Amino acid sequence: MTSSSSLTDKQEQRFRSLAFLTVIIIYLLILAGGIVRGTGSGMGCPDWPKCFGRWIPPTEISQLPTNYQGIYGAKLKGEVEFNAVKTWIEYVNRLLGVLSGFFVFGTLLASLSYLRKDKTVFFGSLAAFLLIGVNGWLGSRVVATELAQYVITLHLLLAIVVVFALLFVMVRSNAPHLQIKSIPEKTKSVRWLLLMVMVLTLGQIILGTQVREALDAVVKRLGYEQRENWIGNLDMSFYIHRSFSLVVLAFHLAVIYQLRKLPAISWLPTISNALITFVIIEIGTGVIMAYFSVPAIAQPIHLLLAIIMIGLQFVAWLLVNPVTIIAKGYKQDSRLVGV
Structure with missing residues (x-):
């Protein structure tokens, strides 16, 4: 046995x-x-x-x-x-x-x-x-x-x-190995906030693909010799994408503030720290592309950071969702049931 x-x-x-x-x-x-x-x-x-x-x-x-x-x-x-x-x-x-x-x-x-x-x-x-x-x-x-x-x-x-x-x-x-003190009722609002952040981040990613399409058209028209003029020839999608990053940042700050107020749950403190770090670096790579003639190395990093961010948001949402972490066949904590 x-x-x-x-x-x-x-x-x-x-x-x-x-x-x-x-x-x-x-x-x-x-x-x-x-x-x-x-x-x-x-x-x-x-x-x-x-x-x-x-x-x-x-x-x-x-x-x-x-x-x-x-x-x-x-x-x-x-x-x-x-x-x-x-x-x-x-x-x-x-x-x-x-x-x-x-x-x-x-x-x-x-x-x-x-x-x-x-x-x-x-x-x-x-x-x-x-x-x-x-x-x-x-x-x-x-x-x-x-x-x-x-x-x-x-x-x-x-x-x-x-x-x-x-x-x-x-x-x-990993549910049986997570250290969870309790999941209070207020996590319902946190879950909705996390969903909103995921939707906003996904929207920002889609906007980014539109900017990439516009950039492709500019490159085709101007060529690589005029790299310094690429940004100035982009359409409105670029400016919407750039401005919307501030909205995404604001929502991330709200999410991180709420997550830090929750009782100790395995991984959440690390996720909170990682989220704010990746958001700052993500915005930084966007600034580098906007003001330094879109260096090729910054583009894939910018995309990867966005996908990592939305993945972290999803994991945080799972961790504060009792339906996810209470698995059939595992020992259930009575403090989590019915939340």
């Missing part, structure tokens, strides 16, 4: 570790996607799933047919120019996508140990696996639609949903 219990504990610990690692891999994938976008490498591989018809991309133009532009440029109106750096940036992004799929599948297999104890963990892992499969297909549509903005935005939003699914099973599987 003791041996069986020990085995189950090890399986569950393995699952929690794998779920956390999978979240990290997904974040790296989002960072890679931001680098692809920021460097204009989206069509570095003009076909899918292969790259210039090869499973291992070429490193120099001599490895391509002399008429490669005619072969791969038919759909792109002949606008295919081989660039080894951009090709490999896009290809590494694809490799990370495949790796993340394997990790999510591994998380699903590891979640089988929860089928008897808490099926919600299994179904959350299954949802993450199905969603990342759909997002992989959306990645192929990004290439097929020649970087259509709406497909890129859907691709990003679905990646956020995958992160949410993984964060949910990570928090849920």
Whole structure:
């Protein structure tokens, strides 16, 4: 009996570790996607799933047919120019996508140990696996639609949903190990405030994709030689996005103030500190892009920080939600029931 219990504990610990690692891999994938976008490498591989018809991309133009532009440029109106750096940036992004799929599948297999104890963990892992499969297909549509903005935005939003699914099973599987003194009635207002912040942050992310689309148009018109003039030629979406960051900051300060007033709950103090840190750095990267000619390195970092922020908000919301942290089969704290 003791041996069986020990085995189950090890399986569950393995699952929690794998779920956390999978979240990290997904974040790296989002960072890679931001680098692809920021460097204009989206069509570095003009076909899918292969790259210039090869499973291992070429490193120099001599490895391509002399008429490669005619072969791969038919759909792109002949606008295919081989660039080894951009090709490999896009290809590494694809490799990370495949790796993340394997990790999510591994998380699903590891979640089988929860089928008897808490099926919600299994179904959350299954949802993450199905969603990342759909997002992989959306990645192929990004290439097929020649970087259509709406497909890129859907691709990003679905990646956020995958992160949410993984964060949910990570928090849920850690429920028995969370130190929770009590969850008072006032957390209901905190939960609503957190939901509002998530909606505002998501809106800011979507606004950011509109700014990115406008920037792409400016770059295409002015070229990289006039980088210092990019910001001055952006439309109103940039100014709305910039001003709205102050609203997001104000709501984050309100959330952090409310979270700090709650009784001790594992992870919440760390999340509160991380949130304000990431918000400040996020605004800082925005300022750097606005006043320092949009350096390429700042763009993917700006996006990644936003996704990390909304992930932290979601985890905080889960932690103050008793429905989440009271899992079937776990010992329930009577102070949490009925809240």
